[in-house]
Amino acid sequence: MIAAFSLDAARAIDRFDRSDSPYLLLDAINRIVPFKLAMSVVYRREAAPVYVADTFANRSGKRALELYIAGTYILNPVYNAYLNGLKAGIYRLRELAPDAYFTSDHYRHFKVQQQVDEELGYRTYGWPAGMEEVVVAVELPQDELAEISFYRLASLGGFSDADCEALRTIEPLIGAIYRRIWQHCRQDSKRDTHWASFDLLLGDFGKGKLSPRECDVAHLILKGHSGESISRNLGISVTTVKTHRQNLYAKLGLSTQQELFSLFLMSLQRQDEVSSRSSGAASIVPAR
Missing domain, CATH: 1.10.10.10 (Winged helix-like DNA-binding domain superfamily/Winged helix DNA-binding domain)
Structure with a gap:
C-alpha cells in the first residue's frame, strides 16, 4: 500500500505539468484511503471556481459540476468556509456546514430528492445522494484554496476516524504536490471568468x-x-x-x-x- 502510494505520488510530481497529474494524485490517495468518487476545484474570491479533476463517470454528474461551477457553489459549506478563512486540513462536511444545513431545502433538493427536475441539471449537485464526504483543503498562493472531496456510501459506513487520521498523515504531502500541479494548471487555465459574489x-x-x-x-x-x-x-x-x-x-x-x-x-x-x-x-x- 505504501509502496503503491509512493509510486503514484512520485509520478504525480514528475508529471506536474501534464493533464493527468491531478488524477495520479487521486490514485495515490486512493491507495491509502479508498473512495468511490472524488472531485477537485480551486476557489477564488469574487470569481467562479476553477475545475481541476473529477472521477464522475456519467453525464448527469458532469452536468452537476458544470452548474456547480456556474453558480451554485455559493451555497457550498466548503466555499463559504473558505470565504471565512478556512485553513489547510482534513474536514468532514458536517464540520463545515451551518447548523441547519442538512435540514434545509437546498440540501434536500440537491442531495436527497434524486428525482427532481433534471432539465435544470441539479440532480446531483456534485454530492451524489447517499454519500458521505470528506474534504482535503489545500491553501494556495494568492489567497486561493483547493478542495479535494472524497465520497463513500454512507450506508457502507462512510469514512471512519482512522480514515481521516490516515489522510491527516499524508496531508502535508498532498498539499505540496497539489501546489506544484496548480502552478501549471493556473497558468494554463483559460477559465478565469469572474462570477458575482x-x-x-x-x-x-x-x-x-x-x-x-x-x-x-x-x-x-x-x-x-x-x-x-x-x-x-x-x-x-x-x-x-x-x-x-x-x-x-x-x-x-x-x-x-x-x-x-x-x-x-x-x-x-x-x-x-x-x-x-x-x-x-x-x-x-x-x-x-
Missing part, C-alpha cells in the same frame, strides 16, 4: 423588493442557517428574524422556504443561460 447575486435576485436586512436574512436562509443562527450572526432577536422572514416572503410572493430556494435557483439558471449564450461555450468540465 453571493451578495451581488442576492442583490439582483431581490433588487427593488427587499430591504438590506431582508437580503441578509434571505442570504443566511439560503446558506442553511436556522433562525437561531441568523439571530446570532446578525445580532438581532429570533422574533425579529421571523418578522424579516415573513416580510421578505410577502414581498416576493412566497409562502415557504422551498419556494424561496426555487426562486433563487431559477435566477441562477437564467444567469447560467445568459452566460452560456454570450460565451458560446459548451462544457466547462472536460472528460478525463
Whole structure:
C-alpha cells in the first residue's frame, strides 16, 4: 500500500505539468484511503471556481459540476468556509456546514430528492445522494484554496476516524504536490471568468423588493442557517428574524422556504443561460 502510494505520488510530481497529474494524485490517495468518487476545484474570491479533476463517470454528474461551477457553489459549506478563512486540513462536511444545513431545502433538493427536475441539471449537485464526504483543503498562493472531496456510501459506513487520521498523515504531502500541479494548471487555465459574489447575486435576485436586512436574512436562509443562527450572526432577536422572514416572503410572493430556494435557483439558471449564450461555450468540465 505504501509502496503503491509512493509510486503514484512520485509520478504525480514528475508529471506536474501534464493533464493527468491531478488524477495520479487521486490514485495515490486512493491507495491509502479508498473512495468511490472524488472531485477537485480551486476557489477564488469574487470569481467562479476553477475545475481541476473529477472521477464522475456519467453525464448527469458532469452536468452537476458544470452548474456547480456556474453558480451554485455559493451555497457550498466548503466555499463559504473558505470565504471565512478556512485553513489547510482534513474536514468532514458536517464540520463545515451551518447548523441547519442538512435540514434545509437546498440540501434536500440537491442531495436527497434524486428525482427532481433534471432539465435544470441539479440532480446531483456534485454530492451524489447517499454519500458521505470528506474534504482535503489545500491553501494556495494568492489567497486561493483547493478542495479535494472524497465520497463513500454512507450506508457502507462512510469514512471512519482512522480514515481521516490516515489522510491527516499524508496531508502535508498532498498539499505540496497539489501546489506544484496548480502552478501549471493556473497558468494554463483559460477559465478565469469572474462570477458575482453571493451578495451581488442576492442583490439582483431581490433588487427593488427587499430591504438590506431582508437580503441578509434571505442570504443566511439560503446558506442553511436556522433562525437561531441568523439571530446570532446578525445580532438581532429570533422574533425579529421571523418578522424579516415573513416580510421578505410577502414581498416576493412566497409562502415557504422551498419556494424561496426555487426562486433563487431559477435566477441562477437564467444567469447560467445568459452566460452560456454570450460565451458560446459548451462544457466547462472536460472528460478525463
